[in-house]
Amino acid sequence: MVEPGDELIGAWLRRLGPRGVLRLLAGSGEPPSEVSAERMAGYRSRAAELAPAADLADVEAVGGRFVCPGDREWPRQLDDLGDARPIGLWVRGRPSLRIWALRSVAVVGARACTDYGAHVAATLGAGLAETGWTVVSGAAYGVDGAAHRGALGAGGATVGVLACGVDVAYPRGHAELIGRIAEQGLLVAELPPGGHPTRSRFVLRNRVIAALTRGTVVVEAKYRSGSLVTARQAQKLGRFTMGVPGPVTSGLSAGVHKLLRGEAALVTDAAEVTELVGSIGDLAPEGRGPVVPRDLLDPVSARVLEALPAWTGADPGRIARGACTGYDDALAKLYELQSLGFVERHGERWQLARYPRGSGIDRRGGP
């Protein structure tokens, strides 16, 4: 019903909550004074056409789900978008969007890139994926596709943020690539199943890429280019912006060089990217409750977590014995579980973090 990034609806959601907005749009009650009757009529006519149950059935049919603020899988860094935050995201693929997005970098750039740009994007995608970083891009031709392919080829994590529904293969020529991302990685969209891209939707999609990731790397971009918009949005959101230089004789590097003459950092390989974006803590601060569904933990972590007594703490030695692991392994996993919000450390004792399980709301009360 609402186009991506509609800040008016975003503000209403903040003030009235989802049910309040729905009541308002369903026709009961006076429209707020800040909106014209015409615009209100537009919302109401589109609201009348909504078929949310059918949308949910459609997304489930392709192995997807709808994730919204307050859900365990919701990537909280998107809240930085304020009233332009997506109302929710349609997600297709097995992994948790939230955990994958924790260590993610966007690699974006020109559709009509050169062989150089495609090579650099693929190498960067593979390098990031190999070191455990999620490669986020827009599944477009050129740089985007090369970055996804690099990550997929390295057997790593990649997220395609689409300007259409997660069941729509756009561009058509990337039908196979998009299918592979859905199999191995994640497809994410603001548009419901069946939704088709428009020019403005492409532009607005970029803010999701910028906000979802710790930083955005631009590989080839003309002087005026959508990728530069993404990079500037990333910068405004406090994310890292990076650019890969190229020949100054190439118009397709001119936009990147412009960026690099501003605030963006020059990077030449994946190690330089992760050196930069890895220099800050996890986007989800410690102690905010788990950010990862328990069933996505690796087997050793899961055993270590199981070995913790339900209500009392235990020292790492006892936990290691219970989990059938070595002391050092157990300790390493405990620190990892701590950063993910599952456990707490009190001196030598480790214990389960307490929070209302399955509520979708963590113990600090915020969504």
Add this chain to the structure above:
Amino acid sequence: MVEPGDELIGAWLRRLGPRGVLRLLAGSGEPPSEVSAERMAGYRSRAAELAPAADLADVEAVGGRFVCPGDREWPRQLDDLGDARPIGLWVRGRPSLRIWALRSVAVVGARACTDYGAHVAATLGAGLAETGWTVVSGAAYGVDGAAHRGALGAGGATVGVLACGVDVAYPRGHAELIGRIAEQGLLVAELPPGGHPTRSRFVLRNRVIAALTRGTVVVEAKYRSGSLVTARQAQKLGRFTMGVPGPVTSGLSAGVHKLLRGEAALVTDAAEVTELVGSIGDLAPEGRGPVVPRDLLDPVSARVLEALPAWTGADPGRIARGACTGYDDALAKLYELQSLGFVERHGERWQLARYPRGSGIDRRGGP
């Protein structure tokens, strides 16, 4: 007698003056305690072989001269090198080194550059020369040669700073280029005529390039490269350091990218270079006395200068009439002559700056 950059001799020159150092080396008097007998013997044996009159005759035979601190043509910015300041420079070519160096930029880079590097260096050299900037480089193969050729091709100013005598064509393959620089531009060397380059002389030559210019642009350089040394010296001396990016897949751009990930500014064309280096005032601060020999002034400036009364001042209208120029032209030239140290302004009146003419020492008493 002394290798370039010998800071011991530099310190002696500062303390004892040229005549004092000469007396010391001629053998009379005890050597200072800070120098070993062996080193002193080395200086003295080389001093015995000196033939300064023959050197001067040799340099005059190729249209050159010897310029040293205190001379009108001495580029004062070299004083920033402290005790490593050249004792003097052998200069070959018609223009004044001092005036040319006022608006100069170094363009340096790899000898074994790619076609891309050569193209960029030549374009940069031509672009800088076209906008009135002097292109300084080392006359080596690769980037250096391309930068000189670009400047020469644009009919502009270029200075080759050699690690050998100004009458020696090194490298041999650049004999024609070096000849053209001597004809159209300037050759500069610390070594006397006939001097031959060594590895250390190449390295030490770089400090002259760095100190002489307002900034150094590196075009293609491997990860460990002499050009990076020049750039870092420029930075230490408070000059601008710049780099032209290239493909990250090229090892010949790796050194430049390393520089750009540090303090250096990314530049893609001559306009970006001059925007940066042109943003500060002339290296020679106002009121320090003329930095340009009078006979190098353009005809209109020379007429305006002639039109000034010898001891009293005059207003721009009277000066314009005397010089047979328009009022605005005269005023513009007066400001120019002021910045070059020839004239002073007192309210509406302009008058000749007073300094002991022909002494080689300007009115403030410093060299």
